[in-house]
Amino acid sequence: MKINGVAIDDTFAEAFPMKATRIIITAMSLKWAYRAANSLTGFASSVIACGCEAAIERDLPPQETPDGRPGIAVIIFAMSTKQLQDQVTKRVGQSVMTTATSACFAGTYSDRMISLGKGLRYFGDGHQISKVFRGVRYWRVPVMHGEFLCEETTGVVPAIGGGNFIVMAKTARHGLAACERAIKAIDRVHGAVTTFPGGVVGSGSKVGSKYSFMMASTNEAFCPTLKGEVKNSLLTDEIGSVLEIVIDGLSEDAIKEAMHAGISAICRFGPGKGIYRVSAGNYGGKLGPHHFHLREIMG
Amino acid sequence: MKPLTLKLVKKPEVDIDLSPLTPDGLAGKTLKEIRNIKLDASGQRVRVGDLFEVTGGDKQHIQIRRCSRRLTHIGNAMVQGSIEVHGHAGDYLGRHMGGGRISVHGDTADWAASGMRSGRIDISGDAGDYLGAAPPDERFGMVNGLVTVWGSAGDRIGDRMRRGQILVYCNAGNYIGSRMVAGTILVLGRCGRYPGYRMKRGTIILRGSLQQLSPGFRCCGYLKMEFLRLLFRQIAKMGRRFAFFREFGPEVRRYAGDLSTDGKGEIFILQNARM
Numbered sequence: 001m002k003i004n005g006v007a008i009d010d011t012f013a014e015a016f017p018m019k020a021t022r023i024i025i026t027a028m029s030l031k032w033a034y035r036a037a038n039s040l041t042g043f044a045s046s047v048i049a050c051g052c053e054a055a056i057e058r059d060l061p062p063q064e065t066p067d068g069r070p071g072i073a074v075i076i077f078a079m080s081t082k083q084l085q086d087q088v089t090k091r092v093g094q095s096v097m098t099t100a101t102s103a104c105f106a107g108t109y110s111d112r113m114i115s116l117g118k119g120l121r122y123f124g125d126g127h128q129i130s131k132v133f134r135g136v137r138y139w140r141v142p143v144m145h146g147e148f149l150c151e152e153t154t155g156v157v158p159a160i161g162g163g164n165f166i167v168m169a170k171t172a173r174h175g176l177a178a179c180e181r182a183i184k185a186i187d188r189v190h191g192a193v194t195t196f197p198g199g200v201v202g203s204g205s206k207v208g209s210k211y212s213f214m215m216a217s218t219n220e221a222f223c224p225t226l227k228g229e230v231k232n233s234l235l236t237d238e239i240g241s242v243l244e245i246v247i248d249g250l251s252e253d254a255i256k257e258a259m260h261a262g263i264s265a266i267c268r269f270g271p272g273k274g275i276y277r278v279s280a281g282n283y284g285g286k287l288g289p290h291h292f293h294l295r296e297i298m299g
Numbered sequence: 300m301k302p303l304t305l306k307l308v309k310k311p312e313v314d315i316d317l318s319p320l321t322p323d324g325l326a327g328k329t330l331k332e333i334r335n336i337k338l339d340a341s342g343q344r345v346r347v348g349d350l351f352e353v354t355g356g357d358k359q360h361i362q363i364r365r366c367s368r369r370l371t372h373i374g375n376a377m378v379q380g381s382i383e384v385h386g387h388a389g390d391y392l393g394r395h396m397g398g399g400r401i402s403v404h405g406d407t408a409d410w411a412a413s414g415m416r417s418g419r420i421d422i423s424g425d426a427g428d429y430l431g432a433a434p435p436d437e438r439f440g441m442v443n444g445l446v447t448v449w450g451s452a453g454d455r456i457g458d459r460m461r462r463g464q465i466l467v468y469c470n471a472g473n474y475i476g477s478r479m480v481a482g483t484i485l486v487l488g489r490c491g492r493y494p495g496y497r498m499k500r501g502t503i504i505l506r507g508s509l510q511q512l513s514p515g516f517r518c519c520g521y522l523k524m525e526f527l528r529l530l531f532r533q534i535a536k537m538g539r540r541f542a543f544f545r546e547f548g549p550e551v552r553r554y555a556g557d558l559s560t561d562g563k564g565e566i567f568i569l570q571n572a573r574m
Binding site: 066067068069101103127129130131132133134138140146147149 | 462483522526528530545
């Protein structure tokens, strides 16, 4: 299969079930909401070592936020509800509550709710005030900038992590130019995010290593500097750089839509602009129950 | 199906307790059975059929027409459905209400929403004293839910209120939110003396000026209370009639108290609430 001269490999991306929650951060201006969101989603590229994966989903205009101020929706993913709870409390407490004028609300509701402001309220040292509006409890924590307003809980929903596609390009410059367009296209899809810096993974990994203490190591099959050295290289001569886009989503459909949008944007560049092939990362289908076949998605 | 309509045909001379006539209480009953229900009329027993003309069939939606102040305990402990009252209602409307909705197209007497646990009461006229308050033998007044009064309300509304919201469009009497434990009272007109007297927690929001404040309150100055944005947006979403709340700003003069009871309540005087 070729789209605009770009070969689409007959393979699939293998993804895993995760737990996720969406939170809405508002502030006096979008700039300050962004600062809170940026801090919260910092060091949250991969669950391998960050504890969670998190990214900004989209900006929210005042009419879409609970308090009528500009806001940002953030999605946080973790391998278990317990891990998610731990990360949400730490990150909202250290990144959102500390941002001047910020407030924090739940963006998802489900039968399984985890603490959002429930634990953070104790920062109020007895001066915190609870308010229940339309069955939802909020906490008002007096802080130095005024009050930090936070919804008591946020809903945990089943999610999928590790949807991906791999872009093979002439150089890193060519690959990044295409990937930046792909990320812009993916950003328009609701319920799907790319958690790595700039949405692009420059050092995609495989599971395991020759070293027993390493959980993951470089994916030599896609390393251009090793293509003459390793037997399992999947690269041809003209490919000088490989970049991966990893997508986490709240549903299979959201990931499929994001992959379609991203790959379509990549293919618009074509071989003339240094984009040769698109592939995907998998583990033979043995580890993850969600399989996203590239040719099916792009068909 | 048409709502079950109870049209008052005989003006009562004594208070009559309408507790049995709720959507829950009438579920599964035929019109004949409903007409034979006996109501407590200050110690006497009176048949529903002798008091009302009963028509319609949808017991989830009850209409009481030509209502009188002698008809008390309307919607007592109801947990679902709706009751629409045309005329003035007597004492204890929506007492211990656990859900559903009551709309009153007229005034209510005292003790409306007393001990209310959930649901919503809309009163298009005035409400009497002790709206959402606790009777002497009960620990808390209104425990949750929403009450809107489009006219004025009397004294001691929200006395020992535990949770929920009371919204008064016009004026309110003296001692509103007295001994309040938590919850929110919002008065858009004038307010009488000593709001929040001995309140422990909770929020009283006033749009008009203060007449006289209990000495247990201390001024915290002019502040922007960001949570008010959330509150006003939530209220504005309740219907077109409430849309003007969108224009309200979070700027307030805040008083904390009642310090005589080590209270952590607050009174806000809205500074940016043009109507």
